[in-house]
Amino acid sequence: MRKITIKDVATETGLSIATVSYAMSGKKVLPPETVQQVKDAIKKLGYVKNISASSLASNKSSLIGVVIPQTEPGSMMVFQNPFYSEILSSIEYNARIRGYHVIVSGTNADETYFHLAQQRNLDGIIVIGAYSEDFYEGLNESNIPVVLVDSYMDNHAYKEVKLDDIYGGYAATKYLLEHGHKKIAFLSGKLKTGGVSAKRYEGYRSALEEGGVPVNPSYLFHANVDFEKARKMARRIVTETDCTAIFCTADVIAMGAIKELNIMQIKIPQQISIIGFDNLDIANYCTPGLTTIGQDIFEKGKKAVEMLCYTMDEKVKEPEEYVVPIQIVERESVAYI
Amino acid sequence: MRKITIKDVATETGLSIATVSYAMSGKKVLPPETVQQVKDAIKKLGYVKNISASSLASNKSSLIGVVIPQTEPGSMMVFQNPFYSEILSSIEYNARIRGYHVIVSGTNADETYFHLAQQRNLDGIIVIGAYSEDFYEGLNESNIPVVLVDSYMDNHAYKEVKLDDIYGGYAATKYLLEHGHKKIAFLSGKLKTGGVSAKRYEGYRSALEEGGVPVNPSYLFHANVDFEKARKMARRIVTETDCTAIFCTADVIAMGAIKELNIMQIKIPQQISIIGFDNLDIANYCTPGLTTIGQDIFEKGKKAVEMLCYTMDEKVKEPEEYVVPIQIVERESVAYI
DNA sequence: CTGAAAGCGCTTACAG
DNA sequence: CTGAAAGCGCTTACAG
Numbered sequence: 001m002r003k004i005t006i007k008d009v010a011t012e013t014g015l016s017i018a019t020v021s022y023a024m025s026g027k028k029v030l031p032p033e034t035v036q037q038v039k040d041a042i043k044k045l046g047y048v049k050n051i052s053a054s055s056l057a058s059n060k061s062s063l064i065g066v067v068i069p070q071t072e073p074g075s076m077m078v079f080q081n082p083f084y085s086e087i088l089s090s091i092e093y094n095a096r097i098r099g100y101h102v103i104v105s106g107t108n109a110d111e112t113y114f115h116l117a118q119q120r121n122l123d124g125i126i127v128i129g130a131y132s133e134d135f136y137e138g139l140n141e142s143n144i145p146v147v148l149v150d151s152y153m154d155n156h157a158y159k160e161v162k163l164d165d166i167y168g169g170y171a172a173t174k175y176l177l178e179h180g181h182k183k184i185a186f187l188s189g190k191l192k193t194g195g196v197s198a199k200r201y202e203g204y205r206s207a208l209e210e211g212g213v214p215v216n217p218s219y220l221f222h223a224n225v226d227f228e229k230a231r232k233m234a235r236r237i238v239t240e241t242d243c244t245a246i247f248c249t250a251d252v253i254a255m256g257a258i259k260e261l262n263i264m265q266i267k268i269p270q271q272i273s274i275i276g277f278d279n280l281d282i283a284n285y286c287t288p289g290l291t292t293i294g295q296d297i298f299e300k301g302k303k304a305v306e307m308l309c310y311t312m313d314e315k316v317k318e319p320e321e322y323v324v325p326i327q328i329v330e331r332e333s334v335a336y337i
Numbered sequence: 338m339r340k341i342t343i344k345d346v347a348t349e350t351g352l353s354i355a356t357v358s359y360a361m362s363g364k365k366v367l368p369p370e371t372v373q374q375v376k377d378a379i380k381k382l383g384y385v386k387n388i389s390a391s392s393l394a395s396n397k398s399s400l401i402g403v404v405i406p407q408t409e410p411g412s413m414m415v416f417q418n419p420f421y422s423e424i425l426s427s428i429e430y431n432a433r434i435r436g437y438h439v440i441v442s443g444t445n446a447d448e449t450y451f452h453l454a455q456q457r458n459l460d461g462i463i464v465i466g467a468y469s470e471d472f473y474e475g476l477n478e479s480n481i482p483v484v485l486v487d488s489y490m491d492n493h494a495y496k497e498v499k500l501d502d503i504y505g506g507y508a509a510t511k512y513l514l515e516h517g518h519k520k521i522a523f524l525s526g527k528l529k530t531g532g533v534s535a536k537r538y539e540g541y542r543s544a545l546e547e548g549g550v551p552v553n554p555s556y557l558f559h560a561n562v563d564f565e566k567a568r569k570m571a572r573r574i575v576t577e578t579d580c581t582a583i584f585c586t587a588d589v590i591a592m593g594a595i596k597e598l599n600i601m602q603i604k605i606p607q608q609i610s611i612i613g614f615d616n617l618d619i620a621n622y623c624t625p626g627l628t629t630i631g632q633d634i635f636e637k638g639k640k641a642v643e644m645l646c647y648t649m650d651e652k653v654k655e656p657e658e659y660v661v662p663i664q665i666v667e668r669e670s671v672a673y674i
Numbered sequence: 675c676t677g678a679a680a681g682c683g684c685t686t687a688c689a690g
Numbered sequence: 691c692t693g694a695a696a697g698c699g700c701t702t703a704c705a706g
Contacts, residue, residue: 003699005698005699005700006699006700007699015676015677016676016677016678017677017699017700017701018676018677018678018679018701018702019675019676019677021700021701021702022676022701022702025701027701027702028675028676028702029675030675030676031675034675034676048452048455048456049456049699049700050393050456050458050698050699050700051389051456051457051458051700052388052389052390052392052393052398052457052458052698052699052700053389053393053682053698053699053700053701054699054700054701055389055682055700056387056389056390056393056681056682056683056684056698056699056700056701057681057682057699057700057701057702058682058700058701058702059682059701061389084422085421085422088441092441092442096442101440101442101453101457102440102441103438103439103440104425104429104439104441105429105433105438115385116438118385119385119386119387119388120388120389120438121387121388121389227621227622255622256622258624259622259623259624262624263624281619282618282619282622284564285564285592285593285596285619285622285623286596286622286623286624287595287596287599287600287623287624340683342682342683342684343683343684344683352692352693353692353693353694354683354684354685354693355685355686355692355693355694355695356691356692356693358684358685358686359685359686359692362685364685364686365686365691365692366691367691367692368691371691371692386683386684387682387683387684388684389682389683389684390682390683390684390685390698391683391684391685392684392698393682393683393684393685393697393698393699393700394683394684394685394686394697394698395684395685395686395698396685396698
């Protein structure tokens, strides 16, 4: 069984391969009969276009690269984190319905990635997460359309899809304040300038300020976004402070806190309230259900693809920003005091 | 800045493009000086091979397709389920270090997928999960090397990576028996012949038999692998039966059971023991920690890639099976009775 | 409205 | 040991 090529379609229809190609791509207006003729022949022969060939000829690959952070360099990628799965899922779907395929890569976000990008002649790249300055520069030089997701860079001229983390931190804190809490612990990952934690902290601070509650430095706890670390921190919060509520800047952190408090027989939310950030599936699974800041991850992936497609089609590289709306997902981990 | 091609490398070295190509691929033995010369020129010029071109010429794409189930047809893929994330992560990593890129697709597992496979000229396909008979037939006709993961088909002549589900069900049940339980509820998804649930049930049955405990049909509960459904079932188990333990055939099901029992103030494991299956991250997060049947997901993905690469390289299509070992991950959800 | 033909950047029998 | 050349299957200016 030989492979069917465009030549076969041409022979079948009695047209030239040029005309068949135009009929398929629609890049030239042809009489409807001709187009229909080609369509029929394609169906009859079971012809499928060879993308390698078209990619070579047209210099377009219909391939989108997605960069995702990985735990250890040279090791596997981390999309164990449900957030990555969800957004990837959304990107894949939204790219596919627009005729693009997706190559996901947990490659070290360094030169090796540009190698892949060139090799495969990627039409566009979606970068999820934050990387080194060098990486963004290389990206820029590569001249491939790029959309950043959650990059936490303010100084760059990229298209970007992001969360309003300051507002998220503000909303979470305000929610606790509205429930009567004044002694609110802040439990987060490392506080890098410009990073997520820092922004959510800024929101925390401004909500407290607005509520007339001074920030108490002894209520601030920073570790990693890690379940076990969070457990230790939660224990310290409970033993070293008199906080009535904890704002955890990630659901995974909140999970650790809940686990530890459960073990210590401290009742949530009766004795202490907890609010998270992310609205992962697990927020619903745990007991009590975790009240948390939710974002529409599907929407986030969709927007990223849309913005990328727009850039690829229109060749406009102007920076643009889309801020994904957030909302509070109320469950049972926060009580009135 | 023009694109650097093999021609530039040829010019730079004073060799022909044929020799450069051979030097790069190693498909012909060349004097080491020549190879080094080529390497140097590549580095100097920053040459990157155009995969579209080489793919067209050699009829190899260095692309592996991974098929993953999706929730609703035409909708997004489900790799919200952490299992998919993890195995995908492993596949991507193991493929990459062997020079392959991965195209993940939640496409309806039907003809449209073969379209993709042909378009991209996939070198191999890894299929995760169970699909329709038609899909497997199409797969076979496509003549592309295939490795199945968790397909739950016994009648096919494919290479396959799977779990010993019967043994898993046996081990879980035996573990409960060894802890003194005799009234053990079986809570699973739908019991399709040849499906996961059915196999784990078989293990459950044989362990009971071995332990001299008759199977009590009123202890059998089937719903979907779904958190909310599982909650309802757990409530029924507790109210309608006198079981002292529940074997949940998936961690997600166990999560639902734990949540419901927590709400009902039924103490785990003091009043009822629970064992799960999968060892997802959440098994560690919940309270009490879930004792469950674990599998090495990284290993599973790695094996799938290895088997696929072997098939692609050696052109041997003999069926072959790799059974991923399982182990009991002990946490706090099972008590001696 | 349609087609002949160059060209995209590789690989690989084949010849020497 | 090295190279000239055909060919992979498309796209696309260009001519008519």
